[in-house]
Amino acid sequence: MTKVWNDMHRDVQSSCLKSIQDLNCDYIDMLFIYWPFPNYHAPGCDVSSRNPDAKRFSAEEFTDTYRQIEELVEEELVEEGLVRHIGISNMTIRKLDAVLGKLRIPPSACESKLHPTFQQKDLCSYLKEQNILSIGYMPLGSPRRPERDILPEDVNDMQLPVLTRIAKAHLCHPAIICLKWALQKGHLPIPFSVHNYEANLEAAVTEPLTEEEMAAIDTLECGNRLVKGQVFLWPGATDWHELWDE
Amino acid sequence: MMDPKTVPSYQLYNGDRIPCIGMGTFGSDRVSPAEVAEAVSGGKICSS
Known part of the structure; x- marks a missing residue:
């Protein structure tokens, strides 16, 4: 699985071919659109960095990018295709509502930030109804995220007493508990x-969490969005909440 | 080494299956691209 970076929305095929070459494989199992808009920023840039060409989300721009991946999937019908499944990332219910009816091939999965203090329950329910698998990135709460994305009010999931208590009961690290919780929620962390x-793989096959433990972790939700995405903002945008339709 | 085939899978909308857990590789300020590439290469060998 790999992604179309957000500076390649207008040339998805080249991006896909480059990934296939870099990965030394024949095709991509699932090709994701990394961000629902093409707002490029340089690696490692500061959160105050802005691209003057950045634009707000547009269903037309998104579906054009998506259409290019559909063409790479549909090639499979006549010869060996480059892509088997399409993935999307960093979506909201509002954005999904705007685009799902316009797609010929449904997305197989959607990557979202998902961890005990940021559960996105409504989004996950919506995706499940649409038969789209929820892939959870930052499933441990990303304690080693870049310094520029760390704010004093952020919560460290794995240090919460509920998680350390459950980890102690299972004789494992809280990271493993985060993964078990995600798996039992039906996410793909x-x-x-x-x-x-x-050790991560073993989390999927060793003893599951009890109903009580799952319920206790469910209560940890507190809207703890750890990476806001400020660098994707466009001129005239109010603040990072606008990226997420909040 | 754990046999990757013992890892449970999810079914996608068209019936294809996908392992229930993956390996994140997003660029990190604290891990070099070479280390990430090595991990991806290892993951690819395990899953083939």
């Missing part, structure tokens, strides 16, 4: 992993 990914 994608913890950032460069070293310890076997």
Whole structure:
């Protein structure tokens, strides 16, 4: 699985071919649109950085980008296609309402920020109704996110007493509890992993959380959006809440 | 090493299946692109 970066919305095929070449594979299982708008920012830039060409979300722009991936999927019908499934990311219910009726091939999955203190319950219910799998990024609450995205009021999921207590009962790290919670919610969590990914896989097959433990974690929701996305704002936008239709 | 085939999967709308957990690779300020590439390469070998 890989993504179309937000500076490649007008040339999805080139982006896809580059990914296939970089990954040394024959096709992409699922190609995601990384952001629902093409507002590029340089890697590592400060949260105050803005792209003067940035624009607000447009259903037309989104569906044009999506259409380009549909064409890469549909190629499969006549010859070997480059893409098997289409994914979307960082959507809201309002944006989904605006685009789903315009798509020929439904999205298979939607990537969203999902962790115990930011559960996006309404969005997840909506996606489930539409038969779109919820993929949860930052499933541990991203304690190692960039310094520029850390604010004093942010909550560290894995340090919350509810999670440390449950982790103690299961003799594991709170990270494993976050993953078990996500899995039992029907999410597909994608913890950032460069070293310890076997422990993550084991979370999926070792003892599940009890109903009481799941209910206790459900109460941790507090709208704790850890990375606001300010760098994607367009000229004239009020603040980062506008990115998320809040 | 755990057999990846023992990891449960979800069914997508068209019946295809996908492992229930993945490996995040989004660019990190604290981990080098080379380390991420190595992890992706390892993941690819495991899943093939």
